[in-house]
Amino acid sequence: MPILSVKKLTKSFGGLTAVSNVNMTIHQGELIGLIGPNGAGKTTIFNLLTGVYVPSSGTVELDIGNGMKGLNNLKPYKVTACGVARTFQNIRLFKDLTVFDNVRIAMNKNVKYGLMATFLRLPSYYKEEKIIEEKALELLKIFKLDSKKDELAKNLPYGEQRRLEIARALATNPSLLLLDEPAAGMNPNETAELTDLIQWIRKQFNLTILLIEHDMSLVMKICERIYVLDYGTIIAEGKPEEIKKNKRVIEAYLGEEIADA
Amino acid sequence: MKQLLNKKNILYVIGLAAVYGIIQFLIMVDIINQYYQVNLVVICINIILAVSLNLVTGFTGQFSLGHAGFMAIGAYVSAVITTKMPQEYSFFIGIFAGAIIAALVGLVIGIPTLRLKGDYLAIATLGLAEIIRILILNIDYVGGAAGLTGIPQYTNWTWLFIFTVATVLIIVNFIRSSHGRACISIREDEIAAESMGINTTKYKVLAFVIGAFFAGIAGALYANYFYYIKPDLFGFLKSIDILVIVVLGGLGSITGSIFAAILLALISAYLQSFPELRMVIYSLLLIIIMIYRPQGLMGTKELNSLFRKKAEKIK
Numbered sequence: 001m002p003i004l005s006v007k008k009l010t011k012s013f014g015g016l017t018a019v020s021n022v023n024m025t026i027h028q029g030e031l032i033g034l035i036g037p038n039g040a041g042k043t044t045i046f047n048l049l050t051g052v053y054v055p056s057s058g059t060v061e062l063d064i065g066n067g068m069k070g071l072n073n074l075k076p077y078k079v080t081a082c083g084v085a086r087t088f089q090n091i092r093l094f095k096d097l098t099v100f101d102n103v104r105i106a107m108n109k110n111v112k113y114g115l116m117a118t119f120l121r122l123p124s125y126y127k128e129e130k131i132i133e134e135k136a137l138e139l140l141k142i143f144k145l146d147s148k149k150d151e152l153a154k155n156l157p158y159g160e161q162r163r164l165e166i167a168r169a170l171a172t173n174p175s176l177l178l179l180d181e182p183a184a185g186m187n188p189n190e191t192a193e194l195t196d197l198i199q200w201i202r203k204q205f206n207l208t209i210l211l212i213e214h215d216m217s218l219v220m221k222i223c224e225r226i227y228v229l230d231y232g233t234i235i236a237e238g239k240p241e242e243i244k245k246n247k248r249v250i251e252a253y254l255g256e257e258i259a260d261a
Numbered sequence: 262m263k264q265l266l267n268k269k270n271i272l273y274v275i276g277l278a279a280v281y282g283i284i285q286f287l288i289m290v291d292i293i294n295q296y297y298q299v300n301l302v303v304i305c306i307n308i309i310l311a312v313s314l315n316l317v318t319g320f321t322g323q324f325s326l327g328h329a330g331f332m333a334i335g336a337y338v339s340a341v342i343t344t345k346m347p348q349e350y351s352f353f354i355g356i357f358a359g360a361i362i363a364a365l366v367g368l369v370i371g372i373p374t375l376r377l378k379g380d381y382l383a384i385a386t387l388g389l390a391e392i393i394r395i396l397i398l399n400i401d402y403v404g405g406a407a408g409l410t411g412i413p414q415y416t417n418w419t420w421l422f423i424f425t426v427a428t429v430l431i432i433v434n435f436i437r438s439s440h441g442r443a444c445i446s447i448r449e450d451e452i453a454a455e456s457m458g459i460n461t462t463k464y465k466v467l468a469f470v471i472g473a474f475f476a477g478i479a480g481a482l483y484a485n486y487f488y489y490i491k492p493d494l495f496g497f498l499k500s501i502d503i504l505v506i507v508v509l510g511g512l513g514s515i516t517g518s519i520f521a522a523i524l525l526a527l528i529s530a531y532l533q534s535f536p537e538l539r540m541v542i543y544s545l546l547l548i549i550i551m552i553y554r555p556q557g558l559m560g561t562k563e564l565n566s567l568f569r570k571k572a573e574k575i576k
Binding site: 050052075076077080081085086088092093094095096097101104105106107108109111113115118119120121125128129132168169171172 | 431434435438439440441442443445446449450452453454455456457458459460461467561
């Protein structure tokens with residue numbers, strides 16, 4: 001059974017159709033790439049999957065453990081509660097908060113202590129805050145950010161901000177992780193490290209991952225299957241080797257060959 | 262319990278008891294006379310108002326210009342209760358009834374208006390506070406434009422101190438909890454907050470309701486000190502006064518709000534001797550402070566975090 005099933009997903013902004021008739025099926029544990037030229041609609045698809053945009057038509061369904069649940073009309077925080085977490089293309093950390101707080105905020109949805117416990121600092125407050133602290137530290141350790149936990153997020157170097165975004169997404173305890181250009185702006189060394197990290201967290205957290213990426217070395221190395229998007233429609237789908245040879249994909253990226261030239 | 266009994270908290274309790282004791286003593290020996298007491302009352306009420314507005318505007322990032330409206334509700338509800346019920350415990354019934362009704366009105370107003378952002382929200386809250394004022398103005402039962410007189414004076418230094426400390430403590434506890442962090446994340450980046458599983462509407466409304474609740478308490482304390490209230494006291498200018506304290510102290514700093522409330526009350530009291538130039542000097546001072554400290558006196562920092570930084574440097 002698929003963990004995510006997208007059927008005939010369409011999104012128009014006025015007269016512009018950004019995404020049209022997209023079908024995708026992702027199975028438990030897969031690592032899927034979503035590639036395409038700039039402006040093809042990749043981030044729009046992420047926004048549709050996470051509830052930031054409401055689809056014009058089509059359905060998005062997620063396996064939440066006891067059957068498929070439609071995500072179409074859910075608000076982003078409810079989609080996150082169903083187990084979908086994401087990072088952003090143009091890093092959206094809580095810049096003026098500490099690294100530690102960035103991760104702790106993402107654990108809010110599991111907090112059970114109520115307002116009285118908050119106002120009066122009842123034992124349940126201390127108990128749950130301690131659990132949150134421990135979990136957050138554990139995550140930061142995995143991402144080698146524990147030594148910087150009290151620094152403001154905006155003061156981290158770029159690569160570490162990207163890592164913190166992934167750590168923050170994982171703090172919501174997702175089953176499906178959407179990564180929007182995780183390697184953008186990284187140097188080859190950092191990209192190689194990130195590649196290992198993504199594969200490691202997938203095993204460790206039992207995740208299914210869908211990632212948008214322009215760095216082909218990363219995509220071709222780790223993705224099991226790739227969807228190629230151009231002008232809002234899926235033009236190819238398959239294993240990395242197939243995609244590399246696909247004529248339509250090459251055309252989309254490099255332009256058509258001129259006949260009889 | 263053991264989390265509460267650390268050195269820091271014991272020091273806080275000793276410090277607060279000392280402040281209470283010294284001022285109580287000064288009132289008893291009449292060094293703080295009737296005139297200074299008025300300033301003391303204004304400082305405490307302004308601290309409650311500023312700290313509660315800071316929760317909405319400074320921490321949750323929702324620009325509200327309607328705080329005086331909630332204060333008016335608290336003031337009028339408690340004034341009616343204490344005037345109609347001569348027993349002394351009606352003071353507490355009045356305070357809590359005023360606060361709860363203010364909070365309920367905050368809930369009703371907050372749900373539709375908090376969909377708006379920035380300037381639009383400011384204008385909407387401003388308008389709603391005016392509606393509250395004009396409704397009160399037209400209710401003859403509470404005196405209309407002439408106001409309500411003969412409110413018993415129950416508010417004294419002890420109760421002011423207790424309510425001010427409780428307000429600050431409860432709001433600080435809220436901010437330093439998971440719920441408070443959720444509010445702060447909305448100020449930082451609403452889209453990211455929502456994508457991290459934060460129900461942004463719920464937390465915006467929650468902050469607004471808590472803010473209204475404490476503004477209601479401030480209003481009730483006010484009404485039961487000054488014998489007399491009228492709708493004009495809770496107009497647009499009162500909301501601006503509170504906002505000035507919050508911005509001056511630093512959006513997102515509780516200690517900043519407390520300092521600014523004390524500082525502005527002292528400046529204003531000192532300038533009483535120059536009535537013609539009072540507002541001119543007051544405004545000039547505000548302009549100068551804002552030019553040199555645009556982030557407010559404390560920015561988003563708290564007093565104890567400044568001490569901590571210094572201690573680290575010395576190490």
